Structure formats: structure tokens, C-alpha cells
Amino acid sequence: MAIERVFTQPGPDEERFLTSLRPQRLDECVGQEVVREQLRIALDAARKRGEPLDHVLLDGPPGLGKTTLAHVIATEMGAAVRVTSGPAIARQGDLMMMLTQLDTGDVLFIDEVHRLAKVVEEFLYPALEDFRVDYTTESGIGGRTVNFALKRFTMVGATTRAGMLSAALRDRFGLLFHLQYYTEPELVRIVERNAALLKIQADPAALARLASRSRGTPRIVNRLLRRVRDYADVRGDGTLTPSVVDMALDILQIDRLGLDNLDRAYLQSLIKHYDGGPAGIEAIAATMGHERDTLEDVVEPYLLQIGFVIRTPRGRVARPAAYEHLGLATPKRAKDEPGLFD
Ligand code: ADP
Numbered sequence: 057m058a059i060e061r062v063f064t065q066p067g068p069d070e071e072r073f074l075t076s077l078r079p080q081r082l083d084e085c086v087g088q089e090v091v092r093e094q095l096r097i098a099l100d101a102a103r104k105r106g107e108p109l110d111h112v113l114l115d116g117p118p119g120l121g122k123t124t125l126a127h128v129i130a131t132e133m134g135a136a137v138r139v140t141s142g143p144a145i146a147r148q149g150d151l152m153m154m155l156t157q158l159d160t161g162d163v164l165f166i167d168e169v170h171r172l173a174k175v176v177e178e179f180l181y182p183a184l185e186d187f188r189v190d191y192t193t194e195s196g197i198g199g200r201t202v203n204f205a206l207k208r209f210t211m212v213g214a215t216t217r218a219g220m221l222s223a224a225l226r227d228r229f230g231l232l233f234h235l236q237y238y239t240e241p242e243l244v245r246i247v248e249r250n251a252a253l254l255k256i257q258a259d260p261a262a263l264a265r266l267a268s269r270s271r272g273t274p275r276i277v278n279r280l281l282r283r284v285r286d287y288a289d290v291r292g293d294g295t296l297t298p299s300v301v302d303m304a305l306d307i308l309q310i311d312r313l314g315l316d317n318l319d320r321a322y323l324q325s326l327i328k329h330y331d332g333g334p335a336g337i338e339a340i341a342a343t344m345g346h347e348r349d350t351l352e353d354v355v356e357p358y359l360l361q362i363g364f365v366i367r368t369p370r371g372r373v374a375r376p377a378a379y380e381h382l383g384l385a386t387p388k389r390a391k392d393e394p395g396l397f398d
Pocket of ligand 1: 077079085087088120121123124125214274
């Protein structure tokens with residue numbers, strides 16, 4: 057059986073909870089200083105000219121704030137936002153409906169924009185560039201192409217895989233932002249604010265511990281806060297202390313670095329089945345009985361970030377820090393093993 061992540065897709069209840077904690081304005085967002093500064097300038101300039109903002113592409117691992125920023129952009133521009141995702145737009149007609157409903161300055165947020173169907177993507181090009189679409193009403197001999205003018209809108213695209221975006225689509229975004237993992241002090245600020253919003257009694261040391269085990273990701277720190285609060289309510293007096301955090305995270309099998317079962321299973325598979333690599337992602341996914349996409353999207357980015365794994369031309373390689381973390385002996389590897397570190 058495949059190993060599941062403690063938190064897979066958020067349910068509607070979880071989604072509501074996360075939405076309630078979402079910062080509304082740019083100044084309420086924590087971290088991402090470079091992105092926020094560039095965005096602030098672009099927003100000020102657009103407002104000054106009385107024009108909609110350029111199209112924006114946000115890329116980065118899940119849970120770092122892409123959806124949040126799309127909403128923030130709309131709020132800052134005093135506009136409405138329409139939310140959809142690449143896989144949800146099956147036909148040109150679906151997109152046509154959305155585009156024609158947009159008002160001047162509105163934000164169209166397309167999550168997982170790298171998963172747009174090719175025909176839909178091509179249909180989008182003139183909409184992004186010239187704010188018009190050529191819509192064919194019926195296929196075949198009776199088909200009629202109608203040219204529609206659209207209001208000037210802002211598209212915000214989000215992707216966990218900027219590399220999978222076609223160059224043609226990427227070129228149509230005027231503003232490209234890459235989101236980084238958050239530092240521990242930034243996550244502490246986020247969780248302190250949210251604990252206060254939710255009126256949770258918490259020891260500062262308990263919140264610092266939560267932040268240190270959240271893989272640099274605001275979505276994770278928010279979810280852990282919720283789980284730990286449950287634990288404190290049921291097993292304690294509702295107050296978050298470092299030992300309550302430790303006990304709750306032990307039950308969730310989240311270790312001292314914030315790695316969960318899925319992260320550890322990936323490392324074990326790479327180390328035990330492939331002698332630490334190099335191993336291809338397809339092979340690792342097959343051994344684990346998991347989707348390659350999940351591993352590439354939600355597991356590998358953080359393991360690469362903390363230097364537990366590297367990508368080489370011949371595949372993934374586990375680094376000594378990963379062996380140490382799992383309590384395994386580090387194999388002797390010649391530094392100059394051919395092809396490994398080039
Ligand atoms: P993504 O779209 O990249 O998967 P989200 O925008 O859904 O991520 O963010 C997940 C959660 O993290 C949100 O509920 C929000 O509360 C929180 N969050 C994201 N970015 C920030 C930030 N810069 N400051 C504070 N909280 C944030």
C-alpha cells in the first residue's frame with residue numbers, strides 16, 4: 057500500500073480554516089521580501105496609471121502562498137478574483153465563459169497553469185496579449201468563428217513546475233515571481249499571528265518548535281497548529297507547551313526536522329533499494345508505489361533545499377546528512393565517482 061502523507065488534499069473544512077488565516081493585504085504577508093517589494097512597485101505603478109496590473113506568474117512548491125498572493129493582488133487593486141485551475145478547464149468554451157465574465161482589472165487566477173490543455177492554452181494567448189478571443193461556435197462546415205473583445209483583466213498563473221510551462225505561455229506574463237521557502241523566524245511570526253487570531257493560549261517556545269518542524273511552509277505550520285490545538289484540548293488544558301507540541305507531532309510521526317512518513321520512505325527507498333543513488337525518479341516512484349508527480353512536487357523540493365538529496369545527470373543521490381538523520385551509516389563514496397557531481 058502506498059504511504060500517504062499526513063495531510064493529503066485539504067477537505068472543505070480544512071480549506072475554510074486555511075482561508076480564514078489568509079493575509080488580505082500585501083503588508084500583512086510575512087516573508088518573500090523580494091517578491092513583495094517588486095509586486096508593491098508594480099501595483100503602485102498600475103494604480104497610478106489607472107491600468108490593470110500586468111499578468112503575473114507565481115512559481116514555487118505547494119503551500120508557500122501563491123493562492124494567497126493572487127487574492128492579495130485583487131484586493132490591492134480593488135478588483136474581483138475568479139479562481140480556477142489548469143486541469144479544471146477542459147474545453148475552450150469553459151475558458152470563454154470565464155473570460156467574458158471578467159470586468160476591467162479583475163483577476164483570473166489559474167492554479168496549476170502548467171496543466172492547461174494545449175488547445176485551451178493556445179486559445180488563451182490572444183486573450184492575454186490583445187484582450188480578445190476567436191471563438192469557434194461549432195466544429196465542421198457549419199462552424200463560425202466569432203471575435204470577442206474582452207475587458208482588460210489580469211491573469212495570475214500559479215505553478216509548482218515552472219519548467220513544464222511552454223515558452224510561449226511563459227513569455228506572456230509580464231511579472232514572474234519565484235516563491236522561496238520561509239525562514240524559521242518568518243514561520244514563527246505567521247504562527248504567532250494565527251494563534252492569536254484563533255485565541256489559542258500558547259507558550260512562545262511551543263510556537264517556535266512548531267515553526268521549526270513545518271518544512272519552511274506556511275500551509276504546514278497552519279495545519280500543525282490546528283492538530284496541536286486539538287491535542288492540547290483533548291489531552292491537556294488547551295495550552296500549547298513544547299511538550300504538548302512534541303507529543304502531538306510524535307503521534308503524527310513528524311520528526312524533529314519536520315519530515316513525515318512520505319519523506320522518510322522516499323529517503324529509505326533511495327538508500328536501501330538504490331544504495332543511495334544515482335536513481336531515476338521513475339524507479340524510486342515505482343519502488344514506493346507512488347505517483348512520480350507527487351514525489352517531484354511535494355517531497356523532493358524540500359529534501360533538495362535542506363541538502364538531503366541532490367539531482368545529478370544520472371539521477372537522485374542521497375547525501376550524508378540524509379543517512380545521519382535516519383541513523384544509517386554513510387557509505388564511503390569516492391568524491392570523483394564518474395558523473396555523480398557534474
Ligand atoms: P499555495 O497556493 O502556494 O499552495 P496558499 O496561498 O494556499 O499556498 O497558502 C497556504 C496558507 O499559508 C494560507 O492559508 C495562508 O494562511 C498561509 N500563507 C501563505 N503565504 C503567507 C504569508 N506570506 N504570510 C502569512 N501566511 C501565509
